[in-house]
Amino acid sequence: MIGDRIKAVLAELPAHVELVAAAKTRRPEEVLEAVAAGAKIIGENYVQEAEAAQAVVGRNVRWHFIGHLQTNKVKKAVEIFDLIETVDSLKLGREIDRRSRAANRVMPVLIEINSGREPQKFGVMPEETEALIRNLTRLPNIRVEGLMTMGPETGEPEDSRPYFRVTRELFDRIASLGIPGVAMTRLSMGMSHSYRVAVEEGATIVRLGTILFGPRPA
Numbered sequence: 001m002i003g004d005r006i007k008a009v010l011a012e013l014p015a016h017v018e019l020v021a022a023a024k025t026r027r028p029e030e031v032l033e034a035v036a037a038g039a040k041i042i043g044e045n046y047v048q049e050a051e052a053a054q055a056v057v058g059r060n061v062r063w064h065f066i067g068h069l070q071t072n073k074v075k076k077a078v079e080i081f082d083l084i085e086t087v088d089s090l091k092l093g094r095e096i097d098r099r100s101r102a103a104n105r106v107m108p109v110l111i112e113i114n115s116g117r118e119p120q121k122f123g124v125m126p127e128e129t130e131a132l133i134r135n136l137t138r139l140p141n142i143r144v145e146g147l148m149t150m151g152p153e154t155g156e157p158e159d160s161r162p163y164f165r166v167t168r169e170l171f172d173r174i175a176s177l178g179i180p181g182v183a184m185t186r187l188s189m190g191m192s193h194s195y196r197v198a199v200e201e202g203a204t205i206v207r208l209g210t211i212l213f214g215p216r217p218a
């Protein structure tokens with residue numbers, strides 16, 4: 001079942017769009033099924049859940065952190081993830097830099113954009129993004145590779161389009177600045193109900209959970 005859904009989505013996505021299988025709350029065996037069917041990137045919201053999944057699935061796939069990262073989890077996160085998609089503050093960036101230096105690596109990250117400008121949500125406001133990125137370029141062990149957004153929960157997929165568009169425009173604008181050390185190559189947006197719209201708006205990464213694994217257990 002999971003395998004068939006993974007194969008169908010992989011067949012549908014354009015070649016330049018990467019699939020992240022968003023695995024929160026799934027059992028490691030389900031993640032393994034996704035990998036067996038061709039999933040190359042697993043998205044995890046929790047560091048501990050990722051460790052449990054990696055113990056079963058191994059490191060031959062890439063692991064993206066897609067949740068909200070607390071500073072006390074950064075040390076472990078830089079050891080077990082290949083990309084952190086959700087950097088939204090200089091404080092978090094500094095801690096990732098510090099822990100990455102200690103681990104002797106450079107951590108690729110995306111900046112999470114609060115495209116819906118929702119006060120209670122994580123992510124940096126669009127107008128604060130350039131300044132955050134410029135500050136992050138001073139940190140040698142973190143490398144900005146693009147943007148990520150969730151957008152507000154909406155009823156219709158089409159309702160997500162303005163938030164994806166705002167994020168894509170910001171992505172293009174920052175790319176055009178040519179900030180040294182910044183590679184604007186990845187744009188992560190779109191979930192199960194909205195990924196087709198996100199791809200139309202320029203996503204290069206979609207993060208899908210429900211459509212691959214079924215409804216999450218309540």
Ligand SMILES: *Cc1c(COP(=O)(O)O)cnc(C)c1O
Binds near residue numbers: 024066
């Ligand atoms: C859960 C989650 C997803 C996947 O959501 P679905 O609606 O189940 O496809 C994508 N991105 C993030 C950050 C998530 O937490």
